[in-house]
Amino acid sequence: MSSPPPALHILAPDEPPAFEVVNPEGPSSAVLLCDHASNAVPRSLPELALQEEALREHTGWDIGAALLSRRLSALLDAPLVLSGYSRLVIDCNRPLGAPSSIPEVSCGVPIPGNTIDAAEARARADACFWPYHNAITALLDARRDRRQRTAILSVHSFTPSMPGQDRPWHAAVLYGRDRRLAAPFIELLRREPGLCVGDNEPYHVSAGGDYGIPVHGEARGLPCVLLEIRQDGLLSAEGVEAWAQRLAAIYREIEARGLAGGA
Template sequence: MPLAVPLLNPADPPVFRIVGPTARSPLLLTADHAGRAIPRRLAGLQLSAAVLDTHVAWDLGVAGLGERLSVRLDAFLILHNYSRLVIDVNRPPDAPDSIVSLSEHTLIPANDDLSIAEREERRTALFEPYHRRIAAELNGRLRRGQPSVLVALHSFTPVHTGQERPWHVGVLHGRDNRLARRVLRGLRREPGLQVGDNEPYAVSDASDHTVVVHGEHRRIPHVELEVRQDLLATASGQQEWAERLAAVLEESLADSFPPLQGGESFLG
């Protein structure tokens, strides 16, 4: 049975926003955790403004990075506007951490004991429209014969559960590392830069949705990039990293990609 009051009302922000809708680059940039909005009906998930300012609620600095990278590369960018604490759009909807009641050390009591209908409502309102728009963009390019390269942008906290993370940037990939190998080589040429290969996270079917569904399943080149949040804390830092990543991505795309081999049947 549908819930009586819609999750989103006209006073709530749209689910996503797009920068560069007519951009000409083959690159399609995504920022799954760019926003921290919470539907008004959910009353802030009973969390303080201080909590909603932290990495628990969103990827700090990634919106500014994505916007600058979009301009620098003339690339399509889609940014999700809602906090991952409402629903994580980079998790399969049936994953245990799709909607969390504990994030690191922070309790999210409003997410305890959600009914099936409440979980489905969040998926329908906030998860599906975002991924439908990504799919529509990629489908349109395919019809036009326009190539696509997917780059998923994220940021990570310098300290997590008491553990310091030494990497400045992480290059993440799953089964298909065609683009990731090139990006790794390019970033590792810069002296003093600590570059993680599937660090601080690794792509998997259980932990990721965007690059798995829109990259792997489509057999297009893709990579997930994680930049440490303290490096994106200022506009100048965001611009510096946009320039760095743009140069590496341009170099990585200078040559065509070899096709996946026949034995690589992981994409179905």
């Protein structure tokens, strides 16, 4: 078991911050979140950084999600908050303490750099998890104080296959207790010729397995949805642009129906 680095030393002063906020004053009713935007690892965690293949793959981040989020932010003129470090450092869309928060095994791949004690887990949360979520909280609080209509769109990507399962869905619309955004997204995506759209599959949102939608969306009473795009649709600039244009057009139609935001 590795000895825990001090919390202040997880990220060195010259390393990138744990989050990035894009267009914080954007007037759109949409607020975009990208929980798995990066596959970066702090220098203080060299054993984790050695797992180069895992970091390149879905075990390390959501491939294409950051590019898609940034383009959606530009098309909708919407605020966007992106995580700054790999989900293997700490997963920003998992409750702290859940086995998948700092996974010792991810997608069947052992992650020996994550055999850590509670002190290092707290240090990673203080360095990478809480700054990201505190930035989202501050953004949402400011919009609430301005009485600005707000809906949460959490942008992710998923692998075309898992062991024993090929995934036919080109996109998936995930939700928990609140289907206000999910229902029209599913309806409008399924109008697109040739698209196979998952309704809460291959994943679903739950308070025990997710953080962003339950905490930033449902707990505030805001319409919220988690959008998953299959990664092979995001491997080129053309693919990213096509999905960004499609999702932006759908969100504008949902907005026009008056379904896209709460105060």
